[in-house]
Amino acid sequence: MIKRLFTFLMLITTTVVMAQNPLPLRKSVETSKRAIRMDVPLPNPIMNAFEAKTRDFSGKPGPNYWQLETDYTIKATLNPQTQTIWGSEVIKIHNNSNQPMDRIVLRLDHNIFRADVPRGSSVPAETTEGMVVTRIVVNGDQVDLGARTSFRRRGGEPKFQVMGLQQTVATIFLAEPIPAKSTGTLEIDWNTKLPGGENGRGHRMTQRWGSNVFQPTQWFPRLAKFDDMRGWETNVYLGPTEFFNNFGRFDVSIDVPAGWIVSGTGVLQNPEEVLSAQTRERLTKVLDSDDEIVIVGEDERGAGKATAEGESLVWRFVADKVNDFAWAASPDFMWTATRATIPEKGPIPIHMVYLPERARLFERAGEITRHALEFYSDLWAPYPFPQMTMQDGPSAGMEYPMVVNSNQGAADHEVAHQWWPMMVGTNETRYGWMDEGFNTYMNILSAADSRGQPANLNGRGASYGRRSGDDDEATMMWLSNYAGDGYSFQTYSKAPLMLSMLGGIVGDEAVINAMKKYTKTWAFKHPSPWDYVFFMNNELGQNLEWFWYYWLWTTESVDGSIQKVSTGSTTNVTVHQAGQMPSPVVLKVEFETSGPGIKSMSNAKMIDANTAVVTWPASVWFNGDRTFNAELKFGGRKIKKITLDPDGRFPDNNAADNVWENK
Numbered sequence: 001m002i003k004r005l006f007t008f009l010m011l012i013t014t015t016v017v018m019a020q021n022p023l024p025l026r027k028s029v030e031t032s033k034r035a036i037r038m039d040v041p042l043p044n045p046i047m048n049a050f051e052a053k054t055r056d057f058s059g060k061p062g063p064n065y066w067q068l069e070t071d072y073t074i075k076a077t078l079n080p081q082t083q084t085i086w087g088s089e090v091i092k093i094h095n096n097s098n099q100p101m102d103r104i105v106l107r108l109d110h111n112i113f114r115a116d117v118p119r120g121s122s123v124p125a126e127t128t129e130g131m132v133v134t135r136i137v138v139n140g141d142q143v144d145l146g147a148r149t150s151f152r153r154r155g156g157e158p159k160f161q162v163m164g165l166q167q168t169v170a171t172i173f174l175a176e177p178i179p180a181k182s183t184g185t186l187e188i189d190w191n192t193k194l195p196g197g198e199n200g201r202g203h204r205m206t207q208r209w210g211s212n213v214f215q216p217t218q219w220f221p222r223l224a225k226f227d228d229m230r231g232w233e234t235n236v237y238l239g240p241t242e243f244f245n246n247f248g249r250f251d252v253s254i255d256v257p258a259g260w261i262v263s264g265t266g267v268l269q270n271p272e273e274v275l276s277a278q279t280r281e282r283l284t285k286v287l288d289s290d291d292e293i294v295i296v297g298e299d300e301r302g303a304g305k306a307t308a309e310g311e312s313l314v315w316r317f318v319a320d321k322v323n324d325f326a327w328a329a330s331p332d333f334m335w336t337a338t339r340a341t342i343p344e345k346g347p348i349p350i351h352m353v354y355l356p357e358r359a360r361l362f363e364r365a366g367e368i369t370r371h372a373l374e375f376y377s378d379l380w381a382p383y384p385f386p387q388m389t390m391q392d393g394p395s396a397g398m399e400y401p402m403v404v405n406s407n408q409g410a411a412d413h414e415v416a417h418q419w420w421p422m423m424v425g426t427n428e429t430r431y432g433w434m435d436e437g438f439n440t441y442m443n444i445l446s447a448a449d450s451r452g453q454p455a456n457l458n459g460r461g462a463s464y465g466r467r468s469g470d471d472d473e474a475t476m477m478w479l480s481n482y483a484g485d486g487y488s489f490q491t492y493s494k495a496p497l498m499l500s501m502l503g504g505i506v507g508d509e510a511v512i513n514a515m516k517k518y519t520k521t522w523a524f525k526h527p528s529p530w531d532y533v534f535f536m537n538n539e540l541g542q543n544l545e546w547f548w549y550y551w552l553w554t555t556e557s558v559d560g561s562i563q564k565v566s567t568g569s570t571t572n573v574t575v576h577q578a579g580q581m582p583s584p585v586v587l588k589v590e591f592e593t594s595g596p597g598i599k600s601m602s603n604a605k606m607i608d609a610n611t612a613v614v615t616w617p618a619s620v621w622f623n624g625d626r627t628f629n630a631e632l633k634f635g636g637r638k639i640k641k642i643t644l645d646p647d648g649r650f651p652d653n654n655a656a657d658n659v660w661e662n663k
Helices: 002-020 044-052 109-113 277-283 356-362 365-379 408-416 436-450 460-466 484-506 508-521 529-540 545-552
Strands: 069-079 084-095 101-107 131-138 161-163 169-178 182-193 248-257 261-264 293-296 312-322 327-330 334-342 346-354 388-391 398-400 403-405 560-566 571-577 585-591 604-608 611-616 627-632 639-644 659-661
Touching (some): 084 101, 101 182, 131 169, 248 327, 261 388, 277 293, 334 365, 346 356, 356 408, 365 388, 365 408, 365 436, 403 408, 436 484, 460 484, 484 508, 508 529, 571 585, 611 627
Parallel strands (some): 069 248, 346 388
Antiparallel strands (some): 131 182, 161 169, 248 312, 293 334, 334 346, 560 571
16 A cells, blocks of 8 residues: 555656646757657568568578569460450469468559549550450469359358459459469460550550550559568559569560561560561671661561561560560561670670651660660679560650660660669569669769769759758658659659768768679569668668668758858867758868968868868767867868868758858
8 A cells, every 4th residue: 555655646746847847848940959860660561571581680681581483474466456455374373482372462554544443643545444354263263253252162162252353453362272382373364455545644554556556564464562571562553653573484475467576575486487587687697796787677567578478477475584574566667786795694685676757766776775784784783684675656764674665765764674673673662762763873873974974973962952841742661652743753863862972971882882782682582671771781881770761761851051160270160950860070171272281180081282071970960969069170271161061962951051261
């Protein structure tokens, strides 16, 4: 009783004290202190992976890492009169997980062309019936597509159930699960009309020009991604974001009228059946030099000239270790080719198919594509595929394995996608910055190299300070699928700014070398943002979780300034940070050309006889202070100018308050 009474009295006393000493009400924009977060959030999906030892704090695949593999055999027929593809496919599902698979989730992206599905800012060129599935068989058992009953047993036997066939994501609940570490087989028959017309808005929303040029993408039923973090990825397809697919093998046969040129993912397996002797002979010379040669000229199109004779021809392509398949077909295509020489591999062909009236858009396409393939092979890892194809058509900027739907305008950017997500299989539906953002970063490097100049990332990190604070901006870790009007900045533009600041901390070369190792470590696997963060920390040799937290999980900035400078034998510079994000303190100190000798400082580097750059680590802010006294002990030489963050690497709203000049 006495103990309870004592506890009660203590509680009352604490409450009274708190009432007498409440936190002061806020009366200013800026707080006197800030709480610096030193770690990144670890939500359930990554915690589950850590517990299962499929991933860990090394940032490398864990000892129990696994991934689903899917092998497709597809037979498709294109009917130009109805603009429809009729297809039949068999998917071999390799359940490499440690759990039975009680359902199969399908991605039916062409259902976005229906009138009754949700979509983002994309607008199809034409409303169609979408992906019409007419038959599903799982492990030899046919699924009743018309059944409207719930999943239950009938006559003592389990029944299949399928849901969502009219949506972009459908689910088949299995009568018998596919056991762990085993395989299953899924057969699907389907048809889909390719939308065409003038009203399409957004990539992949227009997939043909009339009845003569077809550019099918995401055109067949695909297995959704199944992984160790979330199981099935069930994000609906809304249009702007792209994909997250399983790796596997594709064996695709495409039946088109004779005289039509077909290009696509993979290597053509039967050239002697579909190409004329002249076309085949020219193809043998593609790898001889960097010259661009004509495979099919404008006056050489048609059956018996470009292709073999006949009413229809079946083109068969095979691709290994790819996560998708795209193609194009037209009787009007010209076909030219050149080569790229890949480090550690040798020459591979670059094919270009396009309409003669659009030839001007492909005049430099081979040259740009060659540079991209060779430069990125050296930058990250050798291009892993046996060929590259550029396809003309209504989508002038889209990428698939070994295929770029683009002319020369977006060639460098789209080719770069062969590294992510075609090689490093990132989840674009959630983390577009790991795909488009890294791509934009490497485009900056490639553009500089093509001009024979060193890349310059100065100013990019600082520029984010002028954007930060916009309440329409989604954080980089917000699902890209739901980023709305901010999608472009969130997925494309912000990552290069982040990597600019990272280069300002550890050096651009260190960033590139770490990402090179990251690329090779996660090639043909599926890294998460946490894998990237921890991998980079380990490679760079320091815990940068504070850095990653502010860039990926917030929209904060540094907003640094020089508040005051007092000169003497020691010059004291009062540096202030108004934002929540910390950064190193980097001061460029410019001296008068004459006077006493300049003494050395352990954290200073002389960049010429009269200029030093002095650096203090970001840890000087970790106690929550907003001001830091930077002491300059260079001796008696007069200082004429001091600049904070001289390279513009740290997000800053106003560069004018970063400069002090001795008047």
